[in-house]
Amino acid sequence: FGKENPLKANEWVRTFGATAGDPEGARLNLWAPAEARSAGGKSEIGYWGMELGRMLVESEQMPVCLINGAVGGTRIDQHQRNVADPEDVRTIYGRLLWRVRAAGLTHGIRAILWHQGENDQGADGPTGGFGYETYEKYFVSLAGDWKRDYPNVQRYYAFQIWPKSCAMGVNGSDNRLRDVQRRLPRLFSNLTVIATLGVKPPGGCHFPAAGYAQFAGYLHPLMRQQLYGHARTASEFPGLQRAYFVSQRRDEVVLEFDQPMQWSDSLMNQFFLAGQSGLVQSGAVEGNRVILKLREPAAGTSITYLDSARWNPENLLIGVNGLAALTFCDVPIDEQ
Missing domain, CATH: 2.60.40 (Immunoglobulin-like)
Known part of the structure; x- marks a missing residue:
């Protein structure tokens, strides 16, 4: 959506810390209104995070906190927890966990939003095999660690990525990776899978602002009914x-x-x-x-x-x- 910040900060959409990957920036001890994008990742939750926050504040009339721990261009094995040092600043998991603990929110996390998998479409993982062969194992491990560190989490929302997203995948390996993502609810009764291939305008790797807004538009009715107790609507993706x-x-x-x-x-x-x-x-x-x-x-x-x-x-x-x-x-x- 460009370098400039596309959305005005909202005092009722808050976050903690920064998305920075360096040890100093990753330990920013700061509560602040969330930003779609900012220097050093300070208070940054991305475009669809901002849109989702705005929608929830408007519909539920209450403040919301979103903490963005995403790192672009990463495989799922790179998101795993370091058992010896769970808050390891060198790890994606450790940086996010530190922020949640420092914010005092370990028991306040209600949902995990997961859009990932582009770099798992090929055969670039640590085993030398295709990402679809080990994706389920890594996701199950990760979900177990989320439940350990965020014990009150109620729902998982996972996106099925765009076909051959970011032009990755070999001889249909990306098709198989998406099928693994499709089947995840068979392992988790509280997990909902969201299709990205219907997003308009499309974005084979990254999406334009209106496309990211659709991410939020897909999530909002699901979260309203599953987290905030609203009546069920026809908002789930056919499986x-x-x-x-x-x-x-x-x-x-x-x-x-x-x-x-x-x-x-x-x-x-x-x-x-x-x-x-x-x-x-x-x-x-x-x-x-x-x-x-x-x-x-x-x-x-x-x-x-x-x-x-x-x-x-x-x-x-x-x-x-x-x-x-x-x-x-x-x-x-x-x-x-």
Whole structure:
């Protein structure tokens, strides 16, 4: 969103410390109104943090504190806790933990907001393997440490990143990483996954201001109902629950989602059976079921929606609520 500060500070949106990575700057002992961007990261929470704070203050009529611990261009293994020195200033986790403890908020943290994974799409991690192979393990470890250090945390909000975000990933490895992110709620009943591929205007790596504002717009209704007790609204992103063949002929596949869906014939080329495209002849919806009629009986037993090598951000599978479905990769197709 540019170098200049795009939003005026609000006295009811507060933060503590700075996002600086150097030992001196990282130990800034200061409560202050939050800024979208500032020199040295002082009181900085980013554009969508500011927008989210403003929305919550306006809707809930109460102050809010957001503390930004993000560091760009990092893998999930770099966010892990140093068991020997949890407040280690050399670590991303330690710098954030020190700020929360210094602010006296260890028991006041209610939610963790997690948008990360671009640098895990390839094979640059410490094991030499692909990021999707170890992402779940690292996330589970990280979530356990969050619960240990912030014992009253109630909700986790994790974004499924943009396809091939920042032009990273090899031979579909980014598709598999997004699928790991999609499946995280199966491990955490209090975790909600948010799709970024429906954000407009889009941003394959970084987003323009209006795009980041949409991040906040996606989070706000979810947090209102899950943290502030408001009535449930249709604000969750469609997630695939199951895929199965209609009959032993294997010429029709049902995709069962967790909410009612919409269909457009332009989507037929966005589905891949065992990596092969062009097999869907037609599609239809019945409530939360997307039904794909195949041109011929399927030889493969897995299905993918949206390959980052050939997709269009204007051609997305969406729910009746207008939100983009989470992408999925190599999901097994059950026999009926």
